[in-house]
Amino acid sequence: MRRRTAALIVAAGTLGAVAVGSGITAWADWSVEMTNGRGSLRAAALPTVAQPRAEVNAKMKAAGPRVDWTAVKLASGHSVGGYLVVRHTGDTRAEACRVPASKLTCVDSEATPGSSVTYTVQALAGTRWTGPASPASEPVRVPGKPSGVTEKTSASGTAASASGTAAEDGTGNAGAGSEQGADAETGSRKSTATPSVTPVPSPWSSAPASGTGSEPAGGSPAQTVTSGEESGAGTSG
Amino acid sequence: MRINLPKLMTARRLVAAGTAVACVWVAAGSRTEASEVDLARLGAFSFEVTGSPMEKFHPGAVRRTRVTIANPYPFAIRVRQVDARVTGSSKWRCRPTAANLTIGGYLGSLPLTVPAYGRKTAGEFEVTMPHTVADACQRATFRLAFSAGAERAAR
Numbered sequence: 001m002r003r004r005t006a007a008l009i010v011a012a013g014t015l016g017a018v019a020v021g022s023g024i025t026a027w028a029d030w031s032v033e034m035t036n037g038r039g040s041l042r043a044a045a046l047p048t049v050a051q052p053r054a055e056v057n058a059k060m061k062a063a064g065p066r067v068d069w070t071a072v073k074l075a076s077g078h079s080v081g082g083y084l085v086v087r088h089t090g091d092t093r094a095e096a097c098r099v100p101a102s103k104l105t106c107v108d109s110e111a112t113p114g115s116s117v118t119y120t121v122q123a124l125a126g127t128r129w130t131g132p133a134s135p136a137s138e139p140v141r142v143p144g145k146p147s148g149v150t151e152k153t154s155a156s157g158t159a160a161s162a163s164g165t166a167a168e169d170g171t172g173n174a175g176a177g178s179e180q181g182a183d184a185e186t187g188s189r190k191s192t193a194t195p196s197v198t199p200v201p202s203p204w205s206s207a208p209a210s211g212t213g214s215e216p217a218g219g220s221p222a223q224t225v226t227s228g229e230e231s232g233a234g235t236s237g
Numbered sequence: 238m239r240i241n242l243p244k245l246m247t248a249r250r251l252v253a254a255g256t257a258v259a260c261v262w263v264a265a266g267s268r269t270e271a272s273e274v275d276l277a278r279l280g281a282f283s284f285e286v287t288g289s290p291m292e293k294f295h296p297g298a299v300r301r302t303r304v305t306i307a308n309p310y311p312f313a314i315r316v317r318q319v320d321a322r323v324t325g326s327s328k329w330r331c332r333p334t335a336a337n338l339t340i341g342g343y344l345g346s347l348p349l350t351v352p353a354y355g356r357k358t359a360g361e362f363e364v365t366m367p368h369t370v371a372d373a374c375q376r377a378t379f380r381l382a383f384s385a386g387a388e389r390a391a392r
Binding site for chain 2: 040045
């Protein structure tokens with residue numbers, strides 16, 4: 001009988017100890033003022049535009065080379081904000097066009113007549129994102145005479161330019177020859193041969209890029225010709 | 238009346254041993270509780286707060302990150318507060334500023350009770366990449382920090 005009592009006491013004591021020790025009965029205040037967790041967000045990158053095509057044909061001769069390219073999209077499937085077309089004349093780069101995403105062509109009216117130029121295209125997004133440059137287009141010769149040649153021709157008054165051939169402009173366009181003939185006769189078109197690289201006014205101010213909705217990709221464009229990832233970075237904050 | 242002395246001694250020893258074990262256990266348990274409270278005051282207690290990862294952000298993108306809270310304790314906790322902020326990025330020229338990324342207010346309802354050893358979605362935060370985001374932020378990974386305050390839920 002006493003043995004049984006002793007065993008019961010021991011068992012009860014042990015159970016009580018377990019209950020108390022495990023904290024079930026002790027309901028002390030518990031709070032965490034702050035705990036920290038993490039998350040991450042990865043930004044996309046603008047894609048590279050495929051090699052653009054540049055051409056000069058009879059129709060576009062007066063306006064300048066025409067450049068066209070294939071549209072690209074962001075990895076999320078959204079449209080980019082627009083495109084920047086850069087003219088390369090030798091080692092000189094200049095902005096030829098800046099167009100919204102809905103437009104995939106550019107007529108470069110500011111190219112230097114007579115010069116050989118190539119074009120690259122970069123995708124744009126927001127006000128600062130500029131994508132990598134596309135491969136350069138095949139070179140094209142801008143219709144018209146280089147200023148130096150024009151002056152020489154005008155001064156000498158040779159019959160070469162008056163012959164009406166298109167040999168010198170390299171475009172295979174007979175119309176250029178006849179214009180050159182006019183130069184020779186009048187000597188009054190020097191001003192048109194002086195190159196102007198004033199950037200084409202941005203069409204974005206009046207025609208925002210596509211990509212509207214909850215996640216628009218477009219925005220107003222950057223104001224300068226940029227050169228890859230470093231542009232605009234210094235002004236991030 | 239005859240007393241079986243050896244048996245009585247054994248029983249007493251058993252009782253004494255049991256009581257000693259109980260005392261030690263209780264003492265240990267009490268110490269643990271006290272330590273837990275102290276640690277909580279020091280912020281050593283923690284539970285897991287995570288935000289769902291977001292990818293392919295671009296200028297103008299607006300998305301939401303879902304916050305999940307995991308409770309590693311054997312009792313329910315009541316979450317009183319959840320905050321989020323941008324703490325850094327993988328590119329040093331892409332700073333964690335409002336010009337590059339913004340996080341809106343908490344979208345959810347608090348307090349939120351998370352069951353013992355349980356996991357619960359605790360609302361969302363709206364994240365916006367403004368049009369002004371720096372060019373250097375292309376391909377950058379932004380680090381977000383979530384903070385939360387909680388207390389033990391009443392039984």
